[in-house]
Amino acid sequence: MTNKIRYFIANWKMYGDLSSLNSIQRVIKFSKLNKSKKFKIVYCPPYTLLNQFITKVKKSSIDVGAQNIHQNFDFGANTGFINSKMVKNLGAKYVILGHSENRELGEDNKHINKKILSAIKSKLTVIFCIGETLSQRKKNKTKIILKNQINFGLKGVNKRNKIIFAYEPVWSIGTGVIPNNIELEKNLKFIKSIVSKKFKEYKILYGGSVNPDNIKKLRKIDLLDGYLIGGASQSSKKLIDIIKKTFN
Ligand code: PGA
Numbered sequence: 001m002t003n004k005i006r007y008f009i010a011n012w013k014m015y016g017d018l019s020s021l022n023s024i025q026r027v028i029k030f031s032k033l034n035k036s037k038k039f040k041i042v043y044c045p046p047y048t049l050l051n052q053f054i055t056k057v058k059k060s061s062i063d064v065g066a067q068n069i070h071q072n073f074d075f076g077a078n079t080g081f082i083n084s085k086m087v088k089n090l091g092a093k094y095v096i097l098g099h100s101e102n103r104e105l106g107e108d109n110k111h112i113n114k115k116i117l118s119a120i121k122s123k124l125t126v127i128f129c130i131g132e133t134l135s136q137r138k139k140n141k142t143k144i145i146l147k148n149q150i151n152f153g154l155k156g157v158n159k160r161n162k163i164i165f166a167y168e169p170v171w172s173i174g175t176g177v178i179p180n181n182i183e184l185e186k187n188l189k190f191i192k193s194i195v196s197k198k199f200k201e202y203k204i205l206y207g208g209s210v211n212p213d214n215i216k217k218l219r220k221i222d223l224l225d226g227y228l229i230g231g232a233s234q235s236s237k238k239l240i241d242i243i244k245k246t247f248n
Contacts, residue, residue, distance in 0.1 A: 005038045007164065007205055007226030008243055009127060010233030011067065011096060012045045020045075021052055026236040028060045030243070035061070037247055040226075041239075042094050044127075047082060054091045065094025065127065068102055071114035073121055084115075084122035095119045096228075098129040098153055100170045109152035116153060120161055127164045127228065128153060129207065130191070134171035143190055150194050157198075164203045166228040167191055172208025174231060179208075181221060188223045212241035219246045 012020075024043065031041055044065040045053050053064045070081035087095060097119060098112045112128075119126050130149040132142040146167075154163070167188060172178050179187070188204060195202050206218060207228030218227070227246075232238040 003038065004225060005040055006243075006246055007040050007042065007203060008233075008239065008246075009042045009065070009094070009096075009164075009166070009205065009207075009226065009228045010044060010239060011099075011207075011228055011230045012043070012049075012234055013067070013101070013230060014046060015234055016045050016049055018049075018052070020049065020234075021056055023234075023236050024053070024056065027239055028057060028062060030236075030240050031060050031062055034243075037243075039243060039246075041243075042127075043233075044094065044096055050087070050090055050092055063093045064091070065096060065124075066092050067096050068099070069095055069097070069115055069119060071111050071118060073118040084118040084124055088122040088124055092124065094125045094127055094164075096127045096129065096166075098149065100129060100131060100133075100168060100173060109149060112149075112153045113155050116163075117156060120157065125162060125164060127166055127205075129166045129168050129228070131168040131170050131172075131208070137169070137171065142187060146187065146191060147194060150191070150198075154198065159199055160201075161199065162201045162203075163195070163199060164205060164225075165191060165195060166205045166207045168207035168228060170208075174209065176209050176211075178210075178214055178218070181217065184218075185221055185223065188221065192223065210242060212238055212245060215242050215245045 041062045066087040069084045132145045203225035205226045210227045210229045211232045
């Protein structure tokens with residue numbers, strides 16, 4: 001395994017309340033005890049917990065990100081939403097954009113592109129989710145879908161910006177099913193072939209049902225810089241297990 005930094009991004013989705021803050025103590029301790037290992041943990045809790053998480057992880061190497069933002073950079077009459085400046089102002093460093101659960105609600109590549117540009121303007125690091133649905137996969141449309149998501153989503157983004165790509169086959173999210181390594185490597189190589197022409201520095205993560213049982217299989221893929229972890233990341237034990245098994 002190469003010596004590069006590995007990302008473990010915890011996407012808590014619409015889970016968690018104030019009592020969850022105690023549960024991450026274990027992960028904070030783990031990160032402090034394992035400073036020599038090259039990894040970065042980023043918690044993406046719901047908006048309601050962003051501030052508390054940021055305060056809680058302050059003296060550790062853990063960072064915090066939001067799960068989405070509104071597409072408008074400027075403040076405005078957008079009831080129920082928050083913009084990139086608000087997220088940045090709290091002290092968050094990352095934002096997940098283009099997640100399939102939001103694409104399903106109507107976010108298209110154009111919306112996502114605006115969000116990405118806004119996040120970059122606020123100096124947030126973008127975790128850009130891309131991935132095909134099961135029916136697109138069945139119709140052999142994976143490549144064209146990925147290509148469009150990348151090209152339209154990143155329109156106008158400067159070559160020097162650092163984007164973290166999260167390849168998440170939609171059919172893997174929350175299902176317990178992951179692609180086999182051959183299929184996964186094929187799609188990751190395809191993603192790399194596009195993004196390496198667009199960016200100087202980028203990372204590629206895998207997301208979709210990552211857990212302590214399948215991580216040993218996933219870690220064999222050297223192309224990966226880490227994982228976007230949903231369900232399993234809410235358990236500190238599982239998250240620590242995933243990190244440990246990535247290295248040992
Ligand atoms: P999952 O979610 O690990 O629960 O499949 C991943 C994600 O949606 O980012």
